[in-house]
Every structure is written in C-alpha cells, then in structure tokens.
Amino acid sequence: MPKVLITPRSYGMFNKDINQMWEKAGFEVIREEGPLPESKFIELIKDVDALLIGTDYLNETILDNAKHLKIIAKYGTGIDNIPKEYAEKKGIYVTNTPAVNNEAVADYAFGLMLSTARKISSSAQKLKEGQWTKTVGIELYGKSLGILGFGAIGKAVARRAIGFQMDVIVYDVFQDEKTATDYGITYTDLETVLKNSDFLSIHMPLLPETTNLLNYETMKKMKKEAILINTARGGIVNEQDLFRVLQEGIIRGAGIDVFSVEPPTSSPLLELDNAVLTPHNAAASEEAIERMTLQSTGNILEFFEQQVKKTEGGNKSVT
Structure with a gap:
C-alpha cells in the first residue's frame, strides 16, 4: 500500500469525499499540518511514496532521507520552496496546481x-x-x-x-x-x-x-x-x-x-x-482550496495510475 504525506493546513477543508478518494485508490494517508520543522519532516518522509506539500520548506537534506519518494505534488502554483532540480535528479517527479487560485x-x-x-x-x-x-x-x-x-x-x-x-x-x-x-x-x-x-x-x-x-x-x-x-x-x-x-x-x-x-x-x-x-492568505478562498485539493490529489493519483499501466505493459509477453 503506497503512503502519502499531506501537510497543507487547508487541504480537504471543502472536499468532503477526499478521504474516500485516497481509500479507493489504496493509499495510506499520513496527515501532518505544516509548516513542519526539518527534523519532523525527515522523520515522516522516510517511508512515504508521495508528498503533497503546501508552504513547507523542503530542502536537499530532507529529500536525501526520502528513500521511497516518487512524486511531490505542490498544493498551489509556486514551487520555490521545493528544490525541483535536485528532486528530479533523484528521480522524483514534481507537479503543481497552476491556475487554481x-x-x-x-x-x-x-x-x-x-x-x-x-x-x-x-x-x-x-x-x-x-x-x-x-x-x-x-x-x-x-x-x-x-x-x-x-x-x-x-x-x-x-x-x-x-x-x-x-x-x-x-x-x-x-x-x-x-x-x-x-x-x-x-x-x-x-x-x-x-x-x-x-x-x-x-x-x-x-x-x-x-x-x-x-x-x-x-x-x-x-x-x-x-x-x-x-x-x-x-x-x-x-x-x-x-x-x-x-x-x-x-x-x-x-x-x-x-x-x-x-x-x-x-x-x-x-x-x-x-x-x-496578512498571513499568506491570498489563495485561501473556499473555491480555490477546493480546486487545489482536487488537482493536487489528482496529480498524485494519476501519476501512480500511469506507473501501474507502465508496469503492466512491461509485463506483457510478446507472441
């Protein structure tokens, strides 16, 4: 069962069925409201396959401890809090949610x-x-x-x-x-x-x-x-x-x-x-939060669906 760590405080606030989406897709959800200190991040990220991140600061040290991480989904547009190039060098896919807010x-x-x-x-x-x-x-x-x-x-x-x-x-x-x-x-x-x-x-x-x-x-x-x-x-x-x-x-x-x-x-x-x-509040409308939740979740679920399809395709025998 893949694990996803979710840190944005407002995630799912206006999406009543979001937990069912993860459950139906077979994910174990680890919910920890950020921003997280580095030590806590390192502790939590060791075994997760996906990270859904808000404004938390993600650095190379944290990523070095993410042994199973395959995708980082930004809950929002700007990814300046994510070392994108370093993540991609480690084979970690990075997405965001453009236009939602x-x-x-x-x-x-x-x-x-x-x-x-x-x-x-x-x-x-x-x-x-x-x-x-x-x-x-x-x-x-x-x-x-x-x-x-x-x-x-x-x-x-x-x-x-x-x-x-x-x-x-x-x-x-x-x-x-x-x-x-x-x-x-x-x-x-x-x-x-x-x-x-x-x-x-x-x-x-x-x-x-x-x-x-x-x-x-x-x-x-x-x-x-x-x-x-x-x-x-x-x-x-x-x-x-x-x-x-x-x-x-x-x-x-x-x-x-x-x-x-x-x-x-x-x-x-x-x-x-x-x-x-004001406290980094501009994107926090009910409508934008709902859109960010759905799109960031969808980015992760779609990524893993594609990985399954690739695996199944690779396992097919050629006659």
Missing part, C-alpha cells in the same frame, strides 16, 4: 489595495477598541495601477482594474500584445512603472533575477503617495528596505501577504501603522 489572489490583491488606501482594517480595529475615529484615505477609482508580472494572476488583477477605470501599466519580460490591446493596458519598462503607479501590485515568481527586485533604491523611484501590494513571494521585496521607505514616508503604504520568512515574527513591518499585513 488566480481569481482568489486577484480578489485579495484588490482587497489589500482598498484596505490600505482607505485604512479599512485599522478603522475596524479602532472601532472595536471603542474609538469612533473617522479616517481619511484615497480612492482607487481613476488612479494608475502598475502590475509587475502579467501572467494569469496579473491579468486577473487588470480585469478588476478596468471596473475601477484605472490606467493600467505593466512590466513583464514576456509581452502578450493581444491581451494588452483587449484590456487597453500599456507595456513599459520597470522604471516607468515604478515612477508612474499610484498602486503597484506584484505578480512575479521568485527567481534569482526577481529576488530583492523591490529594494530601497528601486522603491525610492515610486510616487510619494504610492501603495505597494505583494501577494506573490516575499523575497521579491526587501522587507528591511520596505520598512525604511514606509518609515521615512517615501511611499504612502503597503499591503503585504507574503514574507521572506514565514511566519514573520521578527519582521520590522509589524511595527508600522501604514502596512497592512
């Missing part, structure tokens, strides 16, 4: 824009504390929105911006001119986006070339009234530098859902009133 993340990015611009979360907290204090913010309607990374999520954000009559400018090394024409958006260089955006929303993968892309020098190019939104990956924004530009008033505010270290217990951003911080 595009709309959820796009919704959330706009939620952070609104909350930061209109100070919604801080106003709500003050009211709960007994303070009837109105706050003055800025509108999104008619403003300029810069999008860094124009993949599926960036495009979903642009669609929402159209309803707010926003002027959308985009930086991406790969340019989709048809979508640009259809949406009425403009591609330009990074510096132009930084200098001209009232709101700047990040939707890039974390790669060597995007790590610390938003640092003190680049953020100094932004408008004084600008608001920075990051629902992509924490390492794209240098958090120490973001703290500095927010503290010095170089930009108005920031809405941050992802951090270089999670949870960000020692992040200086926690000290600031002009930073709306």
